[in-house]
Amino acid sequence: MPKVVSRSAVSSSTDAKPTASAAAALRVYYCICGEFILVIEKSLAALPRRRTDSAYIIRCRENETGKAVVFKLNASPCAAPVLVERSGVYERQYGFSCPRCNLLVGYQSTPWPVKSGPYLYILKGALTHAQGQVPKDALERLEANQEEPNSAT
Numbered sequence: 001m002p003k004v005v006s007r008s009a010v011s012s013s014t015d016a017k018p019t020a021s022a023a024a025a026l027r028v029y030y031c032i033c034g035e036f037i038l039v040i041e042k043s044l045a046a047l048p049r050r051r052t053d054s055a056y057i058i059r060c061r062e063n064e065t066g067k068a069v070v071f072k073l074n075a076s077p078c079a080a081p082v083l084v085e086r087s088g089v090y091e092r093q094y095g096f097s098c099p100r101c102n103l104l105v106g107y108q109s110t111p112w113p114v115k116s117g118p119y120l121y122i123l124k125g126a127l128t129h130a131q132g133q134v135p136k137d138a139l140e141r142l143e144a145n146q147e148e149p150n151s152a153t
């Protein structure tokens with residue numbers, strides 16, 4: 001039986017101090033209205049972006065480019081998918097919107113529910129890291145798409 005030296009146990013306990021444990025690294029993102037939308041293991045800023053619309057790309061499944069990103073999305077599926085045309089190529093987007101204010105926050109190219117396809121896209125400027133704070137790129141987004149969602153009156 002190997003002798004367990006208590007000294008090593010002491011030193012290992014200091015080594016084991018969690019510098020970046022999974023729980024501590026979780027990031028939370030909110031809609032501009034303050035609703036909690038996304039909890040994710042890494043910062044949106046660390047994610048790759050789409051060339052077409054600069055949306056953040058969240059990998060839902062492990063594939064040849066890497067491991068799946070751990071996240072949970074708190075958003076409602078939109079009523080119907082949207083067909084988007086980009087230089088002759090059509091893409092069907094299944095959107096997700098904020099459950100409180102209905103603002104579109106992201107989409108995927110496969111039918112709902114979330115994570116049914118390889119990627120989920122989070123719209124640039126849709127989410128903010130700090131509750132009640134407008135993301136830096138939100139105005140850019142409004143300029144790019146002048147159609148502001150009006151509350152039904």
Ligand SMILES: [Zn+2]
Nearest residue numbers: 031033098101
């Ligand atoms: Zn909202």
